[in-house]
Amino acid sequence: MKKKKEKKSEKTGGNNAVSKKETAGAGVFLDISGLRYEYIRRDEENNVEGITTAVDDVSLKVRPGQFIAILGHNGSGKSTLAKHINAILMPAEGTVTVDGMDTQDAERLLDIRRTAGMVFQNPDNQIIGQVVDEDVAFGPENMGVPTKEIEERVEESLKILGMWNYRDASPNRLSGGQKQRVSIAGVIAMHPKCIILDEPTAMLDPKGRYEVIRAARALNETEGITIILITHYMEEVIHADTVFVMDGGKLKMSGSPREVFSRVEELKEMRLAVPQATELAWELKKAGLDLPDGILDRKELVKALIKCGRSDGRI
Amino acid sequence: MIRDITLGQYYAADSVIHRLDPRTKLVGTLAYLIALFIFNNPYVFALAAFFLITLILLSHVPFRFILKGLKPILFLLLFTVIINMLFVKGTPLFSIWKITVTEEGVKQAVSMGGRLILLILGSNLMTLTTTPTRLTAGMEHLMRPLKLIGVPVHEIAMMMSIALRFIPILMEETDRIMKAQLARGADFESGNLFKKIRSFVPVLVPLFVSAFRRANDLAMAMEARCYHGGKGRTQYRPLRYTRRDAVAYLILILYLAAVFAAGKWLSELATPWFKEMIGYAGSVSVSMSEVY
Amino acid sequence: MEEYKLIADHLTYSYGKGSGRERKALDDVSFVLRKGEFVGLIGHTGSGKSTLVQQLNALLKPDSGTVFFEGADIFEKDYDRKALRGKVGLVFQYPEHQLFEETVFAEVCYGPKNIGMDRKATELAAYAAIKRVGLEDEVFDQPPFDLSGGQKRRVAIASVLAMKPEILILDEPAAGLDPAGRMDLLSMIRELKEKEGITILMVSHSMEDVAEMADRLMVMDRGKLVFDDSPAKVFSHVEELEEMGLAAPEMTYILRDLKAAGFDVDPSLITLKDARDTILRCMTGEKA
Numbered sequence: 001m002k003k004k005k006e007k008k009s010e011k012t013g014g015n016n017a018v019s020k021k022e023t024a025g026a027g028v029f030l031d032i033s034g035l036r037y038e039y040i041r042r043d044e045e046n047n048v049e050g051i052t053t054a055v056d057d058v059s060l061k062v063r064p065g066q067f068i069a070i071l072g073h074n075g076s077g078k079s080t081l082a083k084h085i086n087a088i089l090m091p092a093e094g095t096v097t098v099d100g101m102d103t104q105d106a107e108r109l110l111d112i113r114r115t116a117g118m119v120f121q122n123p124d125n126q127i128i129g130q131v132v133d134e135d136v137a138f139g140p141e142n143m144g145v146p147t148k149e150i151e152e153r154v155e156e157s158l159k160i161l162g163m164w165n166y167r168d169a170s171p172n173r174l175s176g177g178q179k180q181r182v183s184i185a186g187v188i189a190m191h192p193k194c195i196i197l198d199e200p201t202a203m204l205d206p207k208g209r210y211e212v213i214r215a216a217r218a219l220n221e222t223e224g225i226t227i228i229l230i231t232h233y234m235e236e237v238i239h240a241d242t243v244f245v246m247d248g249g250k251l252k253m254s255g256s257p258r259e260v261f262s263r264v265e266e267l268k269e270m271r272l273a274v275p276q277a278t279e280l281a282w283e284l285k286k287a288g289l290d291l292p293d294g295i296l297d298r299k300e301l302v303k304a305l306i307k308c309g310r311s312d313g314r315i
Numbered sequence: 316m317i318r319d320i321t322l323g324q325y326y327a328a329d330s331v332i333h334r335l336d337p338r339t340k341l342v343g344t345l346a347y348l349i350a351l352f353i354f355n356n357p358y359v360f361a362l363a364a365f366f367l368i369t370l371i372l373l374s375h376v377p378f379r380f381i382l383k384g385l386k387p388i389l390f391l392l393l394f395t396v397i398i399n400m401l402f403v404k405g406t407p408l409f410s411i412w413k414i415t416v417t418e419e420g421v422k423q424a425v426s427m428g429g430r431l432i433l434l435i436l437g438s439n440l441m442t443l444t445t446t447p448t449r450l451t452a453g454m455e456h457l458m459r460p461l462k463l464i465g466v467p468v469h470e471i472a473m474m475m476s477i478a479l480r481f482i483p484i485l486m487e488e489t490d491r492i493m494k495a496q497l498a499r500g501a502d503f504e505s506g507n508l509f510k511k512i513r514s515f516v517p518v519l520v521p522l523f524v525s526a527f528r529r530a531n532d533l534a535m536a537m538e539a540r541c542y543h544g545g546k547g548r549t550q551y552r553p554l555r556y557t558r559r560d561a562v563a564y565l566i567l568i569l570y571l572a573a574v575f576a577a578g579k580w581l582s583e584l585a586t587p588w589f590k591e592m593i594g595y596a597g598s599v600s601v602s603m604s605e606v607y
Numbered sequence: 608m609e610e611y612k613l614i615a616d617h618l619t620y621s622y623g624k625g626s627g628r629e630r631k632a633l634d635d636v637s638f639v640l641r642k643g644e645f646v647g648l649i650g651h652t653g654s655g656k657s658t659l660v661q662q663l664n665a666l667l668k669p670d671s672g673t674v675f676f677e678g679a680d681i682f683e684k685d686y687d688r689k690a691l692r693g694k695v696g697l698v699f700q701y702p703e704h705q706l707f708e709e710t711v712f713a714e715v716c717y718g719p720k721n722i723g724m725d726r727k728a729t730e731l732a733a734y735a736a737i738k739r740v741g742l743e744d745e746v747f748d749q750p751p752f753d754l755s756g757g758q759k760r761r762v763a764i765a766s767v768l769a770m771k772p773e774i775l776i777l778d779e780p781a782a783g784l785d786p787a788g789r790m791d792l793l794s795m796i797r798e799l800k801e802k803e804g805i806t807i808l809m810v811s812h813s814m815e816d817v818a819e820m821a822d823r824l825m826v827m828d829r830g831k832l833v834f835d836d837s838p839a840k841v842f843s844h845v846e847e848l849e850e851m852g853l854a855a856p857e858m859t860y861i862l863r864d865l866k867a868a869g870f871d872v873d874p875s876l877i878t879l880k881d882a883r884d885t886i887l888r889c890m891t892g893e894k895a
Binding site: 083086088110113114117118120122124125126127128129130131133134137138139140141142143144145146147150151154171172183186187190 | 446447448476477479480483484528529532533535536537538539540541542543547548549550551552553
């Protein structure tokens with residue numbers, strides 16, 4: 001991440017924010033090839049009781065600066081896949097390369113982890129510090145960043161996430177959405193090129209969900225950070241550049257949100273749903289209305305219906 | 316809400332005492348406690364009380380907060396005083412029914428009780444003016460020499476600070492699990508002791524499961540943030556001694572010298588007016604000088 | 608005549624009394640639950656929902672006001688509150704975190720045994736409850752911890768159902784489940800009302816879920832009960848709901864936008880099916 005002195009605003013994102021997205025895109029940031037991972041269950045005598053293949057022959061590539069979403073129901077292998085990207089899990093077969101580094105290269109472990117930071121599901125269980133700013137400092141401290149620079153990084157990260165006013169607060173007094181923003185700030189302070197968000201909103205209320213997704217989008221758009229969002233909430237992925245859908249450990253679909261959401265029936269078979277507006281559009285289309293495929297939100301649906309109604313002369 | 320409780324009872328204020336380096340406070344408290352233990356002498360107690368009251372005034376912590384710390388040991392305090400009064404043999408002062416109170420008994424009771432009070436209030440002042448984080452950092456620093464003999468100082472400090480963060484969360488969780496089991500008809504009150512203990516199994520099992528899950532998650536989150544032990548780690552807020560601390564150490568040395576002098580010679584050399592003055596200044600020990 | 612199962616009568620409660628940081632969690636809340644109703648309860652985090660539901664089965668005593676169950680005051684000194692908790696079942700958020708027994712069957716037996724059912728009645732009730740939540744026979748002897756997240760949650764719900772509650776209160780029963788798990792669980796809960804006649808009070812963050820399921824909707828905001836009406840009526844107050852940090856279901860927004868654009872649709876509809884029908888009627892029916 002480039003250091004941006006002028007960016008000290010408390011707001012995350014905004015319309016006048018400079019977009020770095022067009023500069024991103026060349027090369028490959030993340031390359032997963034033929035990845036396979038198995039959980040081995042053992043009984044009390046340590047005999048192998050069964051093997052569950054959590055990730056089965058998955059290959060995908062992510063370009064730097066992209067906003068990627070990985071969708072799948074609980075147990076589809078999406079979280080297992082995510083944990084390979086910052087070397088918490090090691091592949092049984094295949095390779096994972098992050099920014100040119102093989103995750104199995106033990107020498108580069110810390111480099112990999114600070115290049116691809118990770119935010120987890122439970123907001124309570126990933127905050128280490130007893131005070132917000134101390135928690136944000138935890139990563140840089142581990143990396144051996146000099147004290148003066150840690151202070152700068154803590155301030156910068158908390159301001160980007162709009163949590164600077166809470167720097168002296170105890171994490172226990174924050175809302176779920178605020179706690180997740182502190183966790184993201186903790187990763188940002190490590191100056192990563194990529195953030196993996198592993199179901200960051202599963203335990204939050206709608207307001208908290210909105211805060212976290214907005215923060216992730218802002219980081220992608222204004223800081224150019226590659227975002228990999230793991231989720232099962234469909235509404236959260238409509239702004240992604242590419243959506244991957246996993247089922248039974250396998251990669252089943254990939255494409256733009258529009259491409260993926262036009263395959264409503266297949267998604268339903270994979271125990272997923274589509275956003276409400278998409279579902280309504282799909283139902284209306286089934287009933288004979290002339291609507292385009294893969295409508296993503298209510299604005300698009302209303303527009304399409306107005307067009308449809310005008311051509312029919314009904315309004 | 317249970318989460319609102321603050322562990323370590325920090326009282327936020329901006330005072331000289333608050334701003335002292337935690338190491339200074341730790342060393343000071345330790346020296347203060349040891350001095351209290353070595354000398355069993357009313358002059359020392361008076362001096363200690365005077366010293367403590369001055370520090371409390373400097374700290375801007377209201378007296379009632381400091382005194383709150385006595386609540387948990389109130390029973391122990393009364394117990395000590397009563398046992399000493401009743402069972403120490405010596406010159407009888409007066410007797411009620413079969414119980415005789417002796418001069419030595421009263422002396423012993425006052426000395427033990429006074430010492431206990433000074434002890435608790437002193438360490439309270441430290442925890443009230445130092446955040447748990449700074450306290451842990453201070454301990455880690457002071458224990459550094461122990462690394463040479465293989466004590467995992469960094470790990471102990473890390474464990475302490477994680478415990479401080481998670482205790483309120485686990486307390487809230489206990490409350491929630493207890494309520495959930497009550498909603499399933501559990502009864503934590505009736506029955507004999509054995510039955511009562513058994514009735515807590517449905518609370519303890521989920522609590523342990525949850526604690527392990529949290530520990531697991533936390534370990535993963537720490538790893539993901541490049542944690543690899545204390546090696547090569549820098550600090551966001553390193554401890555730095557300032558001139559303030561030098562002054563504090565100087566005062567501490569003077570205090571210790573005074574205590575030593577008082578403990579050793581004062582009882583023999585002191586003039587009556589000096590005795591009185593000390594007795595007055597240390598209001599806690601007023602009664603003690605009268606006894607003597 | 609309507610039968611009131613439960614009456615909440617001017618409930619008030621504050622946290623942190625005497626600490627100088629007192630916070631009112633409930634402020635004069637009154638409502639009734641009628642037999643066989645499905646009532647939704649919405650409100651943003653911290654609006655007092657959780658405090659409220661804990662008072663309905665006497666886990667938390669209100670500062671003032673009381674609750675009547677079948678006409679009796681549940682905070683009376685001699686009232687049998689343990690029996691009450693069997694009749695007014697409460698399923699907490701993430702209820703799988705309270706499991707502790709060695710087998711699913713023993714887990715589900717815990718509740719009925721506690722409220723004094725004999726062994727045979729307990730086992731029959733447990734069996735029926737496990738079946739009722741849609742779990743298969745082979746899970747009976749498995750440790751609950753070995754099951755998947757969705758199954759664990761079902762076990763936890765069964766463990767309350769086994770006490771044969773007449774009212775079932777669920778605090779965000781679908782939180783954290785994936786879309787399909789969510790739908791399965793919600794349709795199971797709907798069946799409890801339809802097939803077993805259990806009165807249901809469901810706390811939810813999803814406007815779509817309560818729009819689909821509830822007969823009546825209660826809205827809480829800063830400790831006060833601000834709406835208590837049919838879902839369609841409640842969701843017509845879109846602006847007020849948004850001020851409280853809530854929203855209307857997606858369908859309401861779509862229909863309002865269409866109405867504003869000149870379509871002859873009914874903007875008071877809240878479910879996907881109704882929205883589809885009104886749009887189709889407007890788009891394919893007789894031209895005006």
